[in-house]
Amino acid sequence: MSLIRMSSPHVTRSNTSSGVMQLVLLAMIPGILALTLFFGWGTLLQIAICLISGLVFEALALRLRGLPISRFLGDYSATVTALLLAVSIPPSAPVWIGIVGMFVAILFAKQVYGGIGNNPFNPAMVAYALLLVSFPVQMTSWNLPYVLSGSEGWSIPALSDSLSLIFAGSSQVMDAYTGATPLDILRNRDGFTTEEMWRSDQTLIEGAAAYHAVSAAWFMGGIYLIYKKVFTWHTPVSILVTLGLVSAIAYGVDPSNFVDPFNHLTLGATMLAAFFIATDPVSSATSNRGRIVFGIGIGLLIFIIRTWGNYPDAVAFSVLLMNLAAPMIDHYTQPRSYGHKRPRLGPKGE
Amino acid sequence: MKVFSFHGGIHPPENKKQSTRASVRQLPIPKTLVIPTQQHLGLAADPVVSVGDKVLKGQIIAEPVGRISASLHAPTSGTVTAIEEQPVPHASGLTAECIVIESDGLDQWIEHQAIDYKALERTALVNKIRQMGIAGMGGAGFPTDVKLNLGSDHIVTTLIINAAECEPYITADDMLMREHASEILEGIKIIQYLLEPTHTLIGIEDNKPNAIRALNEALADADIDLDLVVVPTKYPSGGERQLIQLLTGVEVPSGKIPADIGIVVQNVGTAQALHRAINHGEPLIQRIVTLTGEAVEHPGNFWTLIGTPFSDLLSAADLKPGALYRLVMGGPMMGVAAETDAVPVIKTTNCLIAATESEMPEAPAAQPCIRCGMCEQACPAQLLPQQLYWFAKGKEFEKAKNHNLFDCIECGACAYVCPSSIPLVQFYRFAKSEIRAEELEQRKADHARERFEARQARLEREAIEKAERRKARAAEAAKAQAERKKQAANEPIKDDSAALKTAAAVARTKLKKAEVALKNAQDKGLDGVDTLQTTVDKLKLAANEAEQALQKSSTTASSTSITPKGEATVAKPDLKALKQQVSIIRTKLKKAEAAEEIDDSAIEALKTRLEEASKAHTDADNALIEKAQGAGIDLKQLRIDVAMAKVAVTKIERAISKSDDETEQETLKTDLESAKSHYDQLESQLKPYE
């Protein structure tokens, strides 16, 4: 009798890495829909660009490293990276932005380190940060959102406009559709107080609604993933609570010069970062306690960079900086194992 | 009762319903029974029957060797047909010594009777349990008598009866509780009698409502003090340490055993077996085995004789032809896959899963770890499985150890949840065995080095001492000769060395006793080690003082006397005792080696002990020779001289008895006189060096 001899356990839960990634993709759908609804076809076009170039680069890299292409493409990790980058860059950014971004994300941020599981930084955020630093103009030209109550001049670009924006880089169309994001407006106030801005600036008043809606969509997707146990609540909750608390304190002290906590959480990419970017397991801290520390760090950095920094949004830099700190956080937040008085730390545990 | 919780855990599909539909059936007596001599932790039992012997059901066929071992009994009547290597249920898939019995179909009991255990001395009862071959019927199969025979230094506050049965598929304990609840309670009473716990708890998962009802009904009728605690169903709540945490909120410190914190855990099956053994006189020769899995037509539970080959069980449950893909002994989480169905049921076989390929398919190829942390969420030992995996894979064993690898209970929860299908537990087992092997090597190397260095140092020291002694001897000899001329008839001065000698001996004994106590305490990690240590220190001091006093007095004595009498009183190691010790350890070692202990650390320990003992022996001997040299005596020569003198004396004596000539006898007697005094003199010289 020939029986199969394997070591225990003999059963496993039928979840796979690719299954986890598929859930993440599913959870991104509301956010993508909201972006398309308020900012036009650009988002979908960017997704297509990033996806295609991302998969091509991934396949190339696997080929070069002599790894089975089908098996690793099937893990959906490149797909998730592509989607994250696509929803982060401006919907009307020229086509090469997405391609360069994916080139950096896949080849430099991921495969050079040894592929999935080994990258110390979140690939999408590495690409985003590099693009932002290298091409600040293209990376900060966001569409003005289409607003439901919208006055005449504002509407989302038609598909043809989006296409010419992205592929031809027509600056004429560009000027008609793009403008500063609400966070930008609140930061560069030209001596006005935030209250005055909220009262006077139409773009801000009406644009904010679109951003709130998009944030709500990301939030929903994130909650779904927590419910599905794709990740735990620790990272997102600590990011949101920290950012909320710190901004509330600042706003409480000086409401004229600080953005209120609600808008900190909902204007800009806070929700996307909290649920979809900072939760990337590979580059974050691994224990629950570690993830709380990791999240607190990101929350604080978002507030600091937004308030005093030079860039319109801060999630990419905050996440990258905390990625850098993750190994150290892991070291100091080791859980106390069963039967031990305290976790083993110190040079021996290094 | 408050129920605590433990970190992590998983909820795999239970698959328990299939095997609980029918009540427990008795499996027909198989034609051939194969009884491995090692069914438990510790040393294998020693067969006491030989091939061809007729045995009766319940007759002892193998006796325990050493403290941790359990005896074996014939499960039915028949003939011993072989004692040979056969495949055994072990993870290694190896063969081991088994006693094979051909049953005669009569199932004839040996004479047996109940014991009134309350009339028995505790040690006698423990002995009885040992004779009955009771071993833990849950996991590792620890001989029960050992767990119940804690030294007086262990005070048991809590007795926990493990009825959790948290592994999927297994229902043996569940069915036992449903059908024999009162027998279990009787067994618990015996354990209570032995351990006198202040508190007894039965921990059971809430997925066994029928068993809970049966136990409650039995409890209503029984006169027993215990609490039934229902815990939420979650794997691995039946893990010893997890159950303790669930029921008491206490964690067993790493590297300690539950008894160290006053807790003893016994399995329900063990309790029932104890009841059968003590109250009915039946040794442990059968158990309930769950036979389940999709490859059998009629899953269920069976009363099965120990030694029944799996194939008999499989056919009793109607194995579907061709469907069997994987045969798992134990549960799906921690069980071991068998290579063949010729493997027999042993005392710890609680379950047999005959799985089809679709039920337990081969694991998919492992993907890279994505550090998702799911394993960490699931780990009941609160480890970082992903880090351990990383270290094990990279062979960074030192780091793995520092991340508490050895607290891993190999429950498999991490591997169960891992989305990358990484066989994590395999990596941990590999790392553990590598580390153990490494440590063994290290210990060996250390020993060798220490021995070498010690030898080197000794040789140097000896060379120096020799040179000094030679000088001293020359000077002394000259002096002694001069003195001998002067006071030829000087009486040795009396001293109180006798009294001092006794004092020194008493001090030594006291010290030894205290040291033994200290060592015991340290081994078991008890409180009060500190106080014992101080006592030992004090006693050492006292012993040293006594020794010094003695030495002083003897040096004064010897300096005034001519013969080197002082040497006689110097404390000397007991050569005979040392020699005896060496031979005892050697026998032990041989036995252990013959037993093929899987864990060779025990053998290793014995080896080192043997080395130490024989070294002590030779050292003591050498020391004597050296000392004799110091006094200008060649001990070896002296020993020969003494023997020769003795021979001379006997020769003369014999001559005297033979001779009938008066004058000749006279001369012989004078000869005898002088021979005797020569012998006495030599003897007295030798005496101090024996």
Ligand code: SF4
């Ligand atoms: S569950 Fe598997 S993939 Fe996830 S962190 Fe643990 S080992 Fe890595």
Ligand code: SF4
């Ligand atoms: S097998 Fe070890 S590491 Fe994995 S969950 Fe169990 S105790 Fe934790």
